[in-house]
Amino acid sequence: MKVAVLRFPGTNCEFDTQYAFETLGHTTELLWHENETLPSDIDLVVVPGGFSYGDYLRSGSIARFSPIMKAVTKFADNGGKVLGICNGFQILTEAGLLPGALKRNNNLHFISKHQNLCVINNDNAFLNQCKEGEVLNIPIAHADGNYYIDEEGFKKIEENGQILLRYSDEQGNPVVVNGSVTSIAGVCNENKNVFGLMPHPERALEAILGSEDGIRMLKGLSA
Amino acid sequence: MTAIVNVFLKEGVLDPQGKAAHHALDSLGFAGVDDVRIGKQIVIKLDTDDKTKAEAEVKEMCETLLANTVIEDYTIEIS
Numbered sequence: 001m002k003v004a005v006l007r008f009p010g011t012n013c014e015f016d017t018q019y020a021f022e023t024l025g026h027t028t029e030l031l032w033h034e035n036e037t038l039p040s041d042i043d044l045v046v047v048p049g050g051f052s053y054g055d056y057l058r059s060g061s062i063a064r065f066s067p068i069m070k071a072v073t074k075f076a077d078n079g080g081k082v083l084g085i086c087n088g089f090q091i092l093t094e095a096g097l098l099p100g101a102l103k104r105n106n107n108l109h110f111i112s113k114h115q116n117l118c119v120i121n122n123d124n125a126f127l128n129q130c131k132e133g134e135v136l137n138i139p140i141a142h143a144d145g146n147y148y149i150d151e152e153g154f155k156k157i158e159e160n161g162q163i164l165l166r167y168s169d170e171q172g173n174p175v176v177v178n179g180s181v182t183s184i185a186g187v188c189n190e191n192k193n194v195f196g197l198m199p200h201p202e203r204a205l206e207a208i209l210g211s212e213d214g215i216r217m218l219k220g221l222s223a
Numbered sequence: 224m225t226a227i228v229n230v231f232l233k234e235g236v237l238d239p240q241g242k243a244a245h246h247a248l249d250s251l252g253f254a255g256v257d258d259v260r261i262g263k264q265i266v267i268k269l270d271t272d273d274k275t276k277a278e279a280e281v282k283e284m285c286e287t288l289l290a291n292t293v294i295e296d297y298t299i300e301i302s
Contacts, residue, residue: 057288057289058291061288061291062288065288093293094291100293101291101293101294103232103236103294104239104240105239106237106239107239108239108240108243146239148236148293148294149293150293179237179239
C-alpha cells in the first residue's frame, strides 16, 4: 500500500506517521501542502497531527484551504481512504469531510497522557482488525479535542455507525476526558472512507513505549 | 469602511473559557454575574464605500473562514 502523509506549516507528527506505516510494511510519501495533486498510485491519505498554522483562528481552519486539500476532497469524494489524526481530525472537520467540530477542552488544559478507548464500531475500513467493545490504550495530546455535534447530527452518526471510538475506562465504560459529546474520540463520514480521531495510534507501536495497540488500529486500513 | 466581526460559540454550546472567567469573577467577589461568554473580535478594513457590498462580502468571509457555523455564531457591524 502507498500512503501519502500531508505536511502543513506546523505539522509535527509526519515522521512518526511515516515510521508507523513503514513499520507496517507500506511505502510512504511526504506531501507538502502546496501540492495541487496527489500521486495517482496513492491508496491512503493521512493528515497527521501537529499545529498547522499555529492553530490560529481555529485549529485546522486555515490548513483546510491549502491547495492539497482540494485534491484530498476529490480523492475522498471518489471513495479514497483518508485518515486524520489529532490536528488532522480537526482539519477534516473544518473541511467538512467529517461531521461535527472540535472545540477547546472543557477544562481548558492541554491533555497529554495514555488513554483507554473503547471500540464502538468496527464495520469499516479502519477498525476492522479490532473487536467491538475492545479497549485500546493510545496516547492523546490535544487542547482542542472536545468533539461537538448537534442533536440531529448526533442521531445521524449514531444510527449510521459513524461513531468509531469513545474515551473509556479499562472496562470500556465511557469516561469524560475533554468534554466530547458522549465521550466521542473518533468518527467517520457517512460513506465510511474518511476517518478522524484525536488519539495518536502512530505513538503506540512498541510495548516499551507503553502500548502497541496502535498497530492493530492502523493495520485495518491495509486489510 | 471597517467591518467588525464578533464570533461567539452558539447558545447551548458550552463555552469553557467563559465559564472559567465566570468562576474567577465569582471568587473575586463580583456578585450578580449571570453568565460570561468569551468570543473573538475580527476587525477588517475594506477598500469599498458600498455598505451593501461590504456586508455581503464580509458575510461570505464569515461563512467560509472566520466562523465555524457548526459551533459558532457571528455578528457583523460595518461603519
